[in-house]
Amino acid sequence: MHTLKTLGSLTALVVLGSIMAMAAGQQVPRFTPEQEARLQIRGVKDGLYVIPGFDGGQSGGNVAVRVTDDGVIIVDNKFPYSFDFITEQVRKITDQPIKYVLNTHHHDDHSGSNADFLPTAEVIAHKNARANIVRNNQPGPPRVIFADETAVFLGGAEVQMFHFGRGHTNGDAVAYFPDLRTVHTGDLIVFGQRLDGSTLSPFWDFGNGGSVLEWPATLTGLLALDFDTVIPGHGPLLTKDDVRIFRGKMEIVIDRVRTEIAAGATRDDIGSRVDTADLDWPLAPSRFRDVFDELTGAQ
Ligand SMILES: [Zn+2]
Known part of the structure; x- marks a missing residue:
């Protein structure tokens, strides 16, 4: 896929990318000019940029780009067909x-192009994230893993990685840029609208070790860091207060399900008994069944 870099034209890139992705069984989305404009790399702070992502289906996750005189560190890499787009943006x-x-x-909207980066870069993930990549037969398992924390030092910059516990999955890592007081949270925090205008809400991926009950404590660990700027897994830049608000909403969801269980709710009717419209988190009934299962010990 490296040869595509010489084409220069995003249109040609998208067309060729579509052909290659179709061969690989991947559906590459086509963007309007307005959507393409929203996906262009932009500055966050001095030496830190983001390649925006607004959803798990079309634009993928946010990619953080830390630039130093000795090389670049990126956090996340969107889909299996995103290598050329990301490298062009960084260029x-x-x-x-x-x-x-x-x-x-x-998840392959965050780690999808690992395999394309591995020949020329070191890929690092939490040990459970690597295990999930291997178990799910995803390409590009990282060569380097960590358990609780690690750090990368390059060109005078430092990026720390922390695993604060379970949440979205059992292998969530937060990337922390201490000199810039900025974190990339992955999908422990998602916010705003997808490219199609629908509203994002958190997803507890039980199939990959996620936990709605442990998620708030994981965010408490994150909040102990000193930061003022948040790059969420998907959506616009946020503040530290937005993380507190997100944690509060998650606790409300858990409390409401717990209250309904105490009032006699069953797994089948829990989805119709809990309303979270006021939280602006559209959650499918199956999500409430998940919370029910974890609260009742079925999960
Ligand atoms: Zn995810």
Whole structure:
């Protein structure tokens, strides 16, 4: 896929990408000019950029780009067909090579192009994220893993990675840029609207070790860091207060399900008995069944 870089034209890239992705069974979305404009790399703070992502289906996750004089560190890498797009975006701001690729978790809208980066960069993830990649037969398992925390030092910059516990999955990592007081949370925090205008809400991926009950405590760990700027897994830049609000809403969801269980709710009717419209979190009935299962010990 590296040869595509010479084409230069995003249109040609999308068309060729579509052909290659179709061969691989992947559906590459087509974007309007307005959507393409929203997906272009932009500055966050001095030396830190984001390639925006608004959903798990079309634009993928947010990619953080830390630029130094000795190379580039990126956090997350969107879909299996996103290598050329990401490298082209990074080329707009620096000629430095991408040397480190950090995964916030294993989902392929965040770690999908690991395999394309591995020949030229070191890919690092939490040990459970790597195990999920291997178990789910996803390409590009990282060569380097960590348990509780690790850090990358490059060109005078430092990026720390922390695993604060279960939440979205059992392998969630937060990337922390201490000098810039900024975190990339992966899907422990998602916010706002997808490209199609629908509203994002959190997803507890029980199939990959996620936990709605442990998620708030995981965010408490995150909040102990000193930061003022948040790059969420999907959506616009947020503040530390937004993380507190997100944690509060998650606790409300858990409390409401717990209250209904105490009032006699069953697994079948829990989805119709809990309303979260006021939280602006559209949650399918199956999500409430998940919470029910975890609260009752079935999960
Ligand atoms: Zn995810």
